[in-house]
Amino acid sequence: MTQKELLDAYLNHQLTHKLAGDPPELYEPANYIMNLGGKRIRPLLCLMGNGLFQNDVEKSLPLAHAIELFHNFTLVHDDIIDQAPLRRGQTTVHEKWDLNRAILTGDTILVRAFAQINSLSTTKEIIHQITALFCEMAEDVCRGQQMDVNFENQDSVSQEDYIEMIRLKTSVLLGFSLQSGAIMGGADQSSSELLYKYGLYTGIAFQIMDDHLDAFGGNKFGKQIGGDILTNKKTILLIELLKRANETDSIEIKQLITQTQLDSSQKVKSILAFYEKYEIQAYTNERMASYLELGTKLLDELDCPNSKQSLYDLNGMLSIRRE
Amino acid sequence: MTQKELLDAYLNHQLTHKLAGDPPELYEPANYIMNLGGKRIRPLLCLMGNGLFQNDVEKSLPLAHAIELFHNFTLVHDDIIDQAPLRRGQTTVHEKWDLNRAILTGDTILVRAFAQINSLSTTKEIIHQITALFCEMAEDVCRGQQMDVNFENQDSVSQEDYIEMIRLKTSVLLGFSLQSGAIMGGADQSSSELLYKYGLYTGIAFQIMDDHLDAFGGNKFGKQIGGDILTNKKTILLIELLKRANETDSIEIKQLITQTQLDSSQKVKSILAFYEKYEIQAYTNERMASYLELGTKLLDELDCPNSKQSLYDLNGMLSIRRE
Numbered sequence: 001m002t003q004k005e006l007l008d009a010y011l012n013h014q015l016t017h018k019l020a021g022d023p024p025e026l027y028e029p030a031n032y033i034m035n036l037g038g039k040r041i042r043p044l045l046c047l048m049g050n051g052l053f054q055n056d057v058e059k060s061l062p063l064a065h066a067i068e069l070f071h072n073f074t075l076v077h078d079d080i081i082d083q084a085p086l087r088r089g090q091t092t093v094h095e096k097w098d099l100n101r102a103i104l105t106g107d108t109i110l111v112r113a114f115a116q117i118n119s120l121s122t123t124k125e126i127i128h129q130i131t132a133l134f135c136e137m138a139e140d141v142c143r144g145q146q147m148d149v150n151f152e153n154q155d156s157v158s159q160e161d162y163i164e165m166i167r168l169k170t171s172v173l174l175g176f177s178l179q180s181g182a183i184m185g186g187a188d189q190s191s192s193e194l195l196y197k198y199g200l201y202t203g204i205a206f207q208i209m210d211d212h213l214d215a216f217g218g219n220k221f222g223k224q225i226g227g228d229i230l231t232n233k234k235t236i237l238l239i240e241l242l243k244r245a246n247e248t249d250s251i252e253i254k255q256l257i258t259q260t261q262l263d264s265s266q267k268v269k270s271i272l273a274f275y276e277k278y279e280i281q282a283y284t285n286e287r288m289a290s291y292l293e294l295g296t297k298l299l300d301e302l303d304c305p306n307s308k309q310s311l312y313d314l315n316g317m318l319s320i321r322r323e
Numbered sequence: 324m325t326q327k328e329l330l331d332a333y334l335n336h337q338l339t340h341k342l343a344g345d346p347p348e349l350y351e352p353a354n355y356i357m358n359l360g361g362k363r364i365r366p367l368l369c370l371m372g373n374g375l376f377q378n379d380v381e382k383s384l385p386l387a388h389a390i391e392l393f394h395n396f397t398l399v400h401d402d403i404i405d406q407a408p409l410r411r412g413q414t415t416v417h418e419k420w421d422l423n424r425a426i427l428t429g430d431t432i433l434v435r436a437f438a439q440i441n442s443l444s445t446t447k448e449i450i451h452q453i454t455a456l457f458c459e460m461a462e463d464v465c466r467g468q469q470m471d472v473n474f475e476n477q478d479s480v481s482q483e484d485y486i487e488m489i490r491l492k493t494s495v496l497l498g499f500s501l502q503s504g505a506i507m508g509g510a511d512q513s514s515s516e517l518l519y520k521y522g523l524y525t526g527i528a529f530q531i532m533d534d535h536l537d538a539f540g541g542n543k544f545g546k547q548i549g550g551d552i553l554t555n556k557k558t559i560l561l562i563e564l565l566k567r568a569n570e571t572d573s574i575e576i577k578q579l580i581t582q583t584q585l586d587s588s589q590k591v592k593s594i595l596a597f598y599e600k601y602e603i604q605a606y607t608n609e610r611m612a613s614y615l616e617l618g619t620k621l622l623d624e625l626d627c628p629n630s631k632q633s634l635y636d637l638n639g640m641l642s643i644r645r646e
Contacts, residue, residue: 108465128451131454135435
């Protein structure tokens with residue numbers, strides 16, 4: 001079996017047997033969100049990190065499961081905060097049930113993730129080490145989400161703050177997934193830290209790609225073109241545009257953003273024209289490439305017993321749309 | 324210094340120095356709730372459990388802190404769920420800021436509690452053992468809160484379900500506080516489990532007392548008499564009343580509960596009259612006494628090097644109103 005097949009078999013089994021208890025009102029939404037599908041990229045990264053250092057990745061499956069639980073905890077609480085009606089094409093937990101259930105479901109899944117890590121079949125020292133990294137990562141994710149919320153009420157956001165936000169909100173979990181898998185496989189400290197940084201750079205690159213594709217990706221990913229433009233999301237594209245625009249254009253762009261009466265396709269068209277005028281597509285391509293290059297360099301340096309090919313291939317795999 | 328003075332000095336120091344970071348929007352509400360005061364009964368129980376087995380309780384202060392962090396996590400999220408405007412006489416986090424901040428503040432404090440336990444100055448085996456118990460307790464608290472939410476939409480609740488709800492929502496944290504403190508002090512498994520059970524019985528007794536005092540306590544605790552009656556809370560008193568009432572009275576009681584036009588002092592007076600008719604005061608006194616007796620019996624059995632007097636005195640201390 002490939003790592004992905006192994007992971008899917010394990011998680012599908014866990015989902016059927018593990019997340020149960022009384023009262024059922026607490027566990028029904030937990031099972032719902034865990035069963036909504038998704039590409040399970042983060043737990044797969046954990047197995048990939050593990051597979052660099054040992055051949056038998058099965059002992060890391062419960063860790064991969066913990067990572068998927070944690071990811072789903074963030075989805076449930078973030079969807080409340082973002083007032084999102086849909087997740088993976090299905091009704092979000094707070095919409096399907098209510099706010100109360102969504103808060104408690106998230107809390108329960110988070111606690112389960114900790115419990116899962118604490119039950120790993122390894123030494124107490126390794127559990128302790130992974131738990132410490134997990135706590136740090138989890139708090140970082142809360143910090144990133146708060147930064148994202150802050151941005152909505154800020155007139156202007158710097159590129160530095162934007163990169164810091166996506167590092168915290170998205171990338172640290174990718175970094176942790178690789179790093180903790182490697183630690184379970186017996187990696188030394190410098191190798192596991194290198195993988196964490198590799199995860200950060202790759203995560204930032206792909207978040208930029210996410211913003212990029214929303215504007216320039218055509219509709220091949222099944223998502224509405226310009227969704228971020230319509231919701232005035234402060235993406236790296238818009239931040240750079242506002243930085244580059246001359247005074248006259250800047251006023252027009254800000255009018256477009258605050259305009260609520262405008263026909264939506266006209267709004268997208270106008271902003272895209274500004275992106276073209278100020279060469280934003282070239283800018284984001286360049287930023288992406290530079291982060292991917294930083295990641296590749298780290299990977300070149302990594303010393304591990306097994307093949308690194310799966311990680312070199314990662315970019316291609318991750319370029320399938322992020323959820 | 325007494326255990327309580329030691330605890331207050333430590334927590335006050337921690338509160339000033341530890342819960343900080345970027346963005347400040349995340350840490351401001353976290354510090355606010357941790358600084359609202361409260362009697363710090365749970366962390367004190369932890370030190371008391373610890374003090375039964377060793378003389379120097381200082382090494383358990385970070386564990387006591389973790390317990391107070393966890394307790395505050397539950398307050399922040401429960402206040403959202405209960406739509407509570409006030410906590411300890413001050414504006415609740417979701418009212419003072421907003422829903423988003425309250426969700427993220429709770430999440431952050433919960434993660435900090437885990438981090439704090441993981442950093443304890445003891446063996447990795449003990450950290451592992453305490454973390455496992457902490458996870459179980461935390462999930463139990465979520466289960467209890469969900470049961471409490473369920474009760475609001477149920478026509479009738481049995482005494483068994485009510486006791487199970489308060490066991491999960493309130494008592495398991497008291498049990499964990501004593502048990503984990505004892506484990507840090509080197510208690511063997513049977514002693515630490517006995518203390519957990521003692522905490523459960525005592526917690527249930529005092530939750531019953533809480534319901535009891537709301538109706539029969541006079542206003543010496545600075546709380547409005549009959550607050551639970553006015554909000555139609557399904558307390559142990561009301562549950563027993565509905566069980567005992569004859570058909571005619573039962574209809575009248577249910578009318579009183581659903582009546583929204585009624586003058587509030589009249590409503591309290593009428594329900595109190597029914598409590599008297601059906602001897603509810605004697606019933607709750609008896610239930611309380613029986614749980615306290617179960618606790619005392621366990622305490623008698625407990626074999627530990629230091630004096631158990633502080634725990635025998637606990638009832639007196641806890642009978643100061645629960646928050």
